[in-house]
Amino acid sequence: MTKQLNSLEILKRLIAIPSFVGDNNNERKLAEWIYIAIKNSGLAVKKQYIDKQRFNILAGNLTNPKILVAGHMDTVIPPEGWKTNPFVPVQESGLVYGSGASDMKAGLSVMISTLVNSKPDNALFLFYCDEEYDFLGMKYFIGEFKNKFNPSLILSMDGENLQVGNACRGLIEITLIVRGKSGHSGNPDSGINAIAKSITAFAQLESWLKSYKTPELGQSTMNIAYVNGGSLVSRKNKFPLLSREGNVIPDYCEIVLEIRPSNQKLDLEIILRQVKKMLNQQQLKLEKATIRHGLKSWITPKNKLNRILKLLPNKSLADPMKAGYLDIQLLCEQFIKATALSFGPSEPGAAHTANEFVKITNIRKSENFLIRILNDKILFT
Structure with missing residues (x-):
């Protein structure tokens, strides 16, 4: 037994x-x-x-x-x-x-x-x-x-x-490399600040996500989990070497973005399309997007x-x-x-x-x- x-x-x-x-x-x-x-x-x-x-x-x-x-x-x-x-x-x-x-x-x-x-x-x-x-x-x-x-x-x-x-809710996690334009901080119009303008773009994205909701799960939510930026000096073994000088407008920003979609219509493809659109509105370029999760x-x-x-x-x-x-x-x-x-x-x-x-x-x-x-x-x- x-x-x-x-x-x-x-x-x-x-x-x-x-x-x-x-x-x-x-x-x-x-x-x-x-x-x-x-x-x-x-x-x-x-x-x-x-x-x-x-x-x-x-x-x-x-x-x-x-x-x-x-x-x-x-x-x-x-x-x-x-x-x-x-x-x-x-x-x-x-x-x-x-x-x-x-x-x-x-x-x-x-x-x-x-x-x-x-x-x-x-x-x-x-x-x-x-x-x-x-x-x-x-x-x-x-x-x-x-x-x-x-x-x-x-x-x-x-x-x-x-x-x-x-x-x-689903789970979508993306690491984004965003590029702006370097310039002298004494002349703000000489560059495009990749950090500041990314923050503006993703604040707009967060508001847009709220329209994707369901009675059971409420609104879709977003979390900026990591930010690293500066003026790109060089890349060593694929890792960026960034300047931290206060008089240089940063042209590089890496962001880890996590989104919790509540509506099944909201998927990875739609989100990436909207990210590119909102970055473009800020005169920024999405250089690379690395997907960890794309789950509904x-x-x-x-x-x-x-x-x-x-x-x-x-x-x-x-x-x-x-x-x-x-x-x-x-x-x-x-x-x-x-x-x-x-x-x-x-x-x-x-x-x-x-x-x-x-x-x-x-x-x-x-x-x-x-x-x-x-x-x-x-x-x-």
Whole structure:
């Protein structure tokens, strides 16, 4: 008889394995632990490599699943300010503290315990890499499996506060190189200030973005995340050497721009066209645009969630205007007939913080909800 795995003990084991990406670390050791735990239970399980070291894990029904349950294995690097070792789990006053406790190792522990102990035959469980960075794990999964099955339900366990999430804004990130004209600051008309005029152009862009809105997600928003500018002297190994002299009008400006589109009509192509237009109005030239993300928004209509809301311990929807991007959106683009939602035990405001924690009661309630979803016959008739 297979030994039952306890979600709380699983969480502590997961916290003790660092799974941030950087400083010669990644999710591999955590993935190996999960893979072995599932394999020892006798369930079907496979690795999907995204490079020589890192891999996704697929377990359960690998051929014709009705439900796809997904959770990411990576975390961010622990920030400064921890009162304890972030990789030594601490249980105190009904809480568990540790790196990734809330985002999203508590959700992973619920997935593992439910999969191993209940052994559902209608679900594929996906444990994937790189959600906190470039979504490589999800992209690899979609690339291989997008035409191999059609789930009726997609459930991301990356939700929080025992609430169902049914929408998120998109994520578009662009690094822009903007050029003006150098000149002497004593004669302002002799040059075109790439920094000052870029700020004007992007203030106009921010106002324009607000017209792209939806009732569910509100207005599209913009964040200027990084600015570096000056008078370009030379380039060394593709890096600019910039003058910081006060008497020279800067002709070079590098900007990292992040946009959160709420309206699905707003895409990368439209944004780039508008950026060029507004820079041209300021007599600036867009020299280069490097795209990191070009991801749209996601909305599951509330009327598709009536049955699921009846199974909830907390019968309310999460506020999508307070949430970040969820890569469940990538799944929705491929499995267009599926009902998609997020749910989980994560603590609001705890993700990516020092002394990150999760409530033990939320872990138990999330586990019960997942079991009810897997066993509900009405959802899949």
